[in-house]
Each structure stands twice: as structure tokens, then as C-alpha cells.
Amino acid sequence: MKFALPDLSLPLQSVEGIYHERQHIFNCAMHTLNNLLGAQIFDKYQLDEIAKLSLERSGLRPSVFSVLIPGYWDANVIQMSLFEKGYSCEYFDTRRPIRELNLGPEEGTDGGAPAGASPIGLVLNVAGNGFMRFSRRHWCAIRRMAPDLYADVNSKLVRPRMLMAEELRAHLGELVADDGDCTVFIVRKHRAPSTD
Numbered sequence: 001m002k003f004a005l006p007d008l009s010l011p012l013q014s015v016e017g018i019y020h021e022r023q024h025i026f027n028c029a030m031h032t033l034n035n036l037l038g039a040q041i042f043d044k045y046q047l048d049e050i051a052k053l054s055l056e057r058s059g060l061r062p063s064v065f066s067v068l069i070p071g072y073w074d075a076n077v078i079q080m081s082l083f084e085k086g087y088s089c090e091y092f093d094t095r096r097p098i099r100e101l102n103l104g105p106e107e108g109t110d111g112g113a114p115a116g117a118s119p120i121g122l123v124l125n126v127a128g129n130g131f132m133r134f135s136r137r138h139w140c141a142i143r144r145m146a147p148d149l150y151a152d153v154n155s156k157l158v159r160p161r162m163l164m165a166e167e168l169r170a171h172l173g174e175l176v177a178d179d180g181d182c183t184v185f186i187v188r189k190h191r192a193p194s195t196d
Helices: 028-037 044-058 064-068 075-084 165-179
Strands: 087-092 119-127 137-146 149-152 161-164 183-189
Touching: 028 044, 028 075, 028 119, 028 137, 044 075, 075 087, 075 119, 075 183, 119 165, 149 165, 161 165
Parallel strands: none
Antiparallel strands: 087 183, 119 137, 119 183, 137 149, 149 161
């Protein structure tokens, strides 16, 4: 899986003011959440606690990866973290054509989002660059800036990359075609955040 480098020919003001954490060690899930929400909301300790809670609720034992590899947070941790802050995380089946991805207001109440809730962005899980046969998945986010304007805030990018809606669909199509196992979640505001 190759990640496109940002278009450095874009004027700096086109990405100025967009919160963007760069990749640090194996913390891509934390960077993804913070980049999507536009601020440093989560740290690794909070996500570790959410991961422990997720395991307790499921009755499962921690995987060898979560014990040995720092920052190994799965989709359950991403979803629980977003839910805690008042967002729903709706899975999009990438076997369907990308053109079917609903980037507009939600028409029903599926996924916990109220009717009319527009997405705040997307969370993606794609193949990462691995050493020899060992490949690690990579979490990244695409943040909605305006109805047809998005910022690719992937922590592996030097700076955010702006995408129009059709460019976003083309980018997602490439990721799905290259990866073959790209996971896409649509994130929408669904309620007031938890005060617990």
C-alpha cells in the first residue's frame, strides 16, 4: 500500500489551521482520532483504558499484539472512543462501489446517527508498510471541512491534503483497489458527548 504524498504545490493557507498530528511510533489510532476531531482529545493512556474496558465487556483476553505492541488499538477502541465523544461510526462495505458511499446527510437512523446528520469525516484502516512478511495495519482519517471539501489528515502525511468530494471518492477507490482489504467507517455526530 502506497500513501500519496501531499501536493506541495498547494498554497500553505489551504491547509493552515487544520489540526494535524504526525505519526509517532505506533500511535496511528490516537492520531487518527485527534486529527478527525481537530484537537488533542485522546492520549495513549486513555486509549489503553478504553481498550481494557472493551476487553472486559467482551470477555476476551488481550491478544498477543495488544500486549507486546504499544498502540495496537482495534476498531472496537476507535468506535468506543468516538461514541464516548458523541459520534457514531458506521461501517461501509467496500465490496460495494465507492460511489454508493453516502457523504451527505443521513436519511435514516442506522448506526445511531439522527436523520439529517452529516458526516464529520471518515476513519480508514489500510495496509501499512511492513518489514518482509510482517505488515501492520494503519489507521487514518479524512475530515470533512465543508459540504464538498475534505482534508486527508493521515498522520503519515507531511501536512493535510485537501480533496474535493469527487477527488475523495477517487482516492478511496484507489485505496480499496490497492489494499483489497481497506476498512471504511463513516463518522457522524449522534448525541451530546458523555460527561462520565
